[in-house]
Amino acid sequence: MQLELLNDQGQAASKVDAPETVFGREYNESLIHQIVVAYQANARQGTRAQKDREQVKHSTKKPFKQKGTGNARAGMTSSPLWRGGGRIFPNSPEENFTQKINKKMYRAGMASIFSQLAREGRLAVVDSLKVESPKTKALAAKFKAMNLDSVLVIAEEVDENLYLASRNLVNVLVVEPRYADPVSLVHFKKVLVTKGAIDKLKEMFA
Numbered sequence: 757m758q759l760e761l762l763n764d765q766g767q768a769a770s771k772v773d774a775p776e777t778v779f780g781r782e783y784n785e786s787l788i789h790q791i792v793v794a795y796q797a798n799a800r801q802g803t804r805a806q807k808d809r810e811q812v813k814h815s816t817k818k819p820f821k822q823k824g825t826g827n828a829r830a831g832m833t834s835s836p837l838w839r840g841g842g843r844i845f846p847n848s849p850e851e852n853f854t855q856k857i858n859k860k861m862y863r864a865g866m867a868s869i870f871s872q873l874a875r876e877g878r879l880a881v882v883d884s885l886k887v888e889s890p891k892t893k894a895l896a897a898k899f900k901a902m903n904l905d906s907v908l909v910i911a912e913e914v915d916e917n918l919y920l921a922s923r924n925l926v927n928v929l930v931v932e933p934r935y936a937d938p939v940s941l942v943h944f945k946k947v948l949v950t951k952g953a954i955d956k957l958k959e960m961f962a
Contacts, residue, residue: 760880762948766902772881774954777962779879781871784864788872791865792938794855802851809834809842867961869941879947881954885911885930890920899928908944910936912952933957 757780758771774780814834822829836844857865873879887895895918899907906927911918914932922930929940933956941947949957 757874759874759949760877762880762882762902764898764901766904768880772951772954774874774881775958775962778867778957779870779874781864781867783872783875784868787861787865788868788938788942791857791862792942794857795938797853797855800853802853803849804847804851805849806843806846808844808846809836812840812842814841863961866936866938866941869938870957870961873941873947878945879949882948882950884950884952885909885918885948886915887917887921890917892921892924895921895928896925899925904946904948906945907948908936908940908946909948909950910953910957911950912956933960 757774757776759774759779760768761770761772763769812834814832816832816834819830819833820827830838833841835841870879887898899905907929909922909928909930910933911930912933914930918930922928927944929944931940933953936957
């Protein structure tokens with residue numbers, strides 16, 4: 757399989773060979789959905805908390821007498837049936853949202869995403885991406901010249917200059933192949949992969 761090789765102006769200069777096992781897979785929507793949901797779920801901290809009827813601050817006094825009022829029987833206002841009462845099944849900070857995804861499924865799902873991006877023309881290859889100094893302005897000008905406003909760059913190596921130059925750009929994310937995640941791949945409009953990163957992606961997801 758061949759992918760477009762972009763020049764400094766963002767135009768397709770030539771083609772570069774890419775492994776079919778990573779960039780030529782069939783589209784598997786259910787698998788992609790599963791790994792995206794699992795990735796987002798595993799990122800949750802689970803710090804939310806609610807109070808049960810034991811923890812809410814209420815009096816234990818009986819709110820009204822048992823009979824003769826026409827109301828349903830009530831023992832205390834901390835009951836979950838009352839407004840301001842405790843929750844029946846409260847959320848706890850120890851709640852675990854982790855979802856397990858097998859390695860084989862994850863690799864197949866990531867390869868399916870890469871393949872679909874290639875078919876849609878949202879994935880391209882560049883020789884390399886380097887900046888001489890950690891200046892955000894220089895990197896922003898480079899992406900502007902390539903007509904890219906929302907881009908995920910997967911480089912074989914992210915040096916300090918490239919990291920510092922890209923971290924303040926809102927719609928730009930530069931990562932190494934091992935840090936590529938399904939949510940970022942789906943989110944950004946364009947994905948740029950350096951030539952050196954193609955081999956690493958093949959080792960990881962083929």
